[in-house]
Each structure stands twice: as structure tokens, then as C-alpha cells.
Amino acid sequence: MIELAGLGANFAGFNLEDINLCIGAGEYFVLLGPTGAGKTLLLESIAGLYNIDTGHIYIKGKDVTRLSPECRQVGIVYQDYALFPHMDVEENIAYGLKQKGTPRQERKELVSNMADFLEVTHLLTRYPKNLSGGEKQRTALARALVVEPEILLLDEPSSALDGQTKKKLHRELRRIHKELHKTVLHITHDLEEALSLGDRIGIMEHGRVIQVGSPQEIFRKPVNQFVAQFFCHDNIFRCQVQNKEGKMKITVETVEFSISSENICDGEEGFLLIPAEGIILSAEPIKSSARNLFCGPVTATKNMGAITDVTLDIGIPLVAKITASSAEDMGIKIGDKLFAAFKATSLHFFS
């Protein structure tokens, strides 16, 4: 549906560099990255609001690189909604239909249907200044969707909303995606939002897309330290690979870990990721097939609501995430000696 081939551009000193990306028809793709990564610029380039210097943009197989925005059939929703302040909700929603020359009666009908779909019918005569954040958001979505764009581009649509309204918007976006089967490109810096909405996620940093995959793939196997940290992994350690008696070991300071990866070489240096969610804790020695078994005192605990972070000193600080009820059952206290076990397959090495 959308294909970006070698897209490159310079915008006042900021570069988008060699971006290659394919988003399938009907896919909900989330582009995740920190502020200043170039996400909005990429989105606006796809919409045709900026000219790119190199590469091509294809929409439904058609090269739209040099087409003006009005010819690309993309709908865009900005984070601050950008509703036309001099028009009421009905006029805002009808704007695109008016530009397309839709007859007045048909326009009225389409606006009414879309207003029903997004539950803004009772707001049609109101002006944007008299709407709440959620109402503005639904109006902006209605305005973008009523013209039936091929692609819906969402620029951090929930960043200005409070927690409850944000959750409601996520439900709404899932419903829109499910019922209208739109191809959606959603950009955000919110990891939770990306994980909860994206069929696939792309990670963006300094104007480059550095990893694309399913939320699980990226979570389990980040390509570099930046992605690992962005996914809030606690246990990322600088390490070295060593071949010991034919078995690959990873050494972090003086601690050795077993890993089952075929793509590492003896002497290679890089980073080791130990997913905190995959660590089993016990007060008794663990009988397990897991090849990584450690023991150490608890140095810190952190209650995160439903989850508790427990830090063990096994020569390096190792964080394990367990449910709060498990932590309570175990009666974990600072200084308690605990056993930890995790599988060699759960470890991930990256350079």
C-alpha cells in the first residue's frame, strides 16, 4: 500500500536518510521514536507537504513522489487536531467533501454518517474553541476519514490527552481500523501506545528507520542499545563473547551467561539483554532446565503497581519483574538471598 524507497531529504539542516519501508494494505503501522527523530517530517513528506530530495514514495503501487498533497488521497490528523477555528464542526468535517465537489445533499448525508460513526453528531454546530480535547480529536478524525483517504496518517494523536481520554482514543482507533479497514501510519513517542495499537512497529532515530518488526520481535530482539533502552529494558550490559570448551559464553564483568545464539563469534564485543520478565525468582534453589542459574541478595525492590521490580546482586545488578502478588507471597525484603533462573534462549546479544 505505502512503499518508501530510499527516501532522503534535508529540511533546514535535518536529514531523513535512506528510508525504506513497506506498509501493507489495511495494516496498522506505528512509527515509534523520541522527539526530534524526524517522525513528523516523514509523515508530512508522505502527505506531500515537503518535497523529498531522493527516493520515491509509492501509494497503491503508484509513484506519488512529485504529486501535490491534494492528489495523494491521504488523510492527516495532527497531535493538536488543527481544526479550522472559523468553521463549526459540521463545516470542518464537510471541508474535504466540498473541495471534491460533492453535491450539497450528499455532503450533508456523508457528514451526518461520519458524525454518527465518531459520535460527534451533538457537536455539529459547535466551534472548535468550545470542544474538549477528545471531542476535537474525534472531529479531526471525522474530517480526515469522511473523504475516504487511501491512508490515514496520525501524528501523535493522543499526546495532548489525559490518561483516560487516551485509552478511549486507543479503543476508538482500533474500532476505526477494524471497521473501515484503513491503512494507518501512526507516529508516536509513546511505547505503550505503539505496543497496544501497532500490527508492526518501526523505530526511528536521527532521521533513520533503524528497526521494523512486530512488537514482540522488537521487544525480544532489539537491534541496538537505543532500541533496547527505548523499550525500557532494565538489564542491558556491555559484554564480551567467549568460546569456552566449544560453548559460547557471554561475560559481563566477571559473570558468565549461557546464550544460544548462532550469530555470535568468539571475542566479539557488544551488549547483552536479559529480559526482566523472563527471570524466575525463588527463595529455594531452582530445579530447572534453564542454563542460567544465579543466587544473590536483594538490593532493591520497586513497586510498579501490578508488577514489582526486584534487583539482585549476582555480581552485577540484575532486575527481575514479578507480579506484585508473587512478591507479597514471597515476602521479599532487602538483603534476602534469592535464586534466579532464566533460559539461554531468552538472552539477546547485539553489537
Place this chain on the structure above:
Amino acid sequence: MVMKPAGFTIIFSLLGSVIVLLIVLPLLKMTLFGDPAIILETVQDRDVIEAIWLSLRASLYATLFCLIFGIPLAYILARHDFAGRRLIEGLIDLPIMVPHTAAGIALLTVFGKKFFAGQLFSKLGIGFVGRLPGIVVAMSFVSLPFLVNSAKDGFRSIDPRLENISRTLGASPWRTFWEITLPLSYRHILSGAIMMWARGISEFGAVVILAYHPMVAPVLIFERFNAYGLKYSRPVAVVLVLICLIIFVALRGLAKRERS
């Protein structure tokens, strides 16, 4: 809101009132202490009426001229960053800074009968020296910064993303300008146009060099002051000030009503 100390507010109010008095006192003195009989006579003076009408008309033409050519310029300056933008912005502000008589001389060197542009327009039947077009050009030159700068501020105050959205919804750049940009910057443009018109009506220095005749109101005031003294120039000034005051209060009121 943080409450300022009373003393602070009082001192600032006293200092500020000096400026208000500087404007109000001479106008009040001139307007209220004139001889009503002479003012009545002035109102019926054909030369005075013609001069004031010419001032209003010529300044209106100058404003319309600058609306047509100045709005696109203001939009380009507001929306595009290009080499030389600051230079052009400086050039637009220049008429505020140069003495207006100097501006008149500069215009004469271009639109005078002996010069290229003057000769070219003369072949088209348009004369500038001592003609209405000369007055319009002089008024445009000195008062265009008010319109262009105000329109530029108006365009800059609009979130460019509104225009982006309009484009993605199928509107061409022209339609976007007419349906989004212009309605949202309308107040700034109207305000700038009123200011420009007002400034044009009061223009003397540049006009007197390019077109002493036909006489606009400020030139007539100057001539009567030179020929007959304060007694006969003051009523003309009073009538001009009163007419301008009525028109501008009405226009401002209209603009305010539109805003609400």
C-alpha cells in the same frame, strides 16, 4: 494573575499618561477652541471639501493598490524562508524611517517626466507629476509598511498545519488561501488597511514634492498656514481631524464587531 504593587501601577500610569496628553492636548486645543463660525465657513469651502475628498480618495486607491500587490508579498515573507528575505523586510520598513520629502524626491527621480518610468507611463497616458496617480504613488510608498507588516503578522499567526490539512483534504493552494488563510488573517489585513489609509490621508512630505496640485488636505493646510496664518489653516485641520476621527472610529467599530 500576579498583582503588581499599587505604587508600581500608579507610577507607570502617570508616566504613560504623558504620552496620552501629548496626543490629546494639541488635538483638543485645536478642535475645541476654534471659532465655530470660521469652522462652519470652512466646511462649506469648496477648496477644502475637494482637498479632503481627494485625500480620502487617493489614500483609498493607494490602499487598494497595496492590497493587490502587498498581500502576496506579505504571504511570501511570512511563509517562506529564502535568501534576501530579511533585506526585503528591511526595505519595506524603510519608508517609515526616511524623511518623507526625501521619499518624494526619490519617487520624482523615477516617475518624473524626464525619467524612464515617467516617460513610459506618459506614453500610456498616465502622468504622475501634479496628477492623482502621483499622489497615489506617494501615499503608497510611505504608508505601505503598515499594511504589509500587519498582513505578514496575520499570516504568521496562522498555524501552517491548518493549510497543510486543507491541502491533504483536496484543496489547491489557491482554495486554501481563500478558504483558510484569508479568513483567519482577515482582521490583521483589515487593521493594516485602516492604518495604511489613515497614514495616507495625512501624508504631506512625499505628496508635496510629487504633486503639489491637485491639493490634498495636508498641502492645503500648509498653504493656508503660509499664506494666511494659523487662523485660516486651523479650521481646515480641525475639519480633517474630525472627518478622519469619525471614519476611523466607525471602521474600528466595524472590525471589532466582525471579530466578536
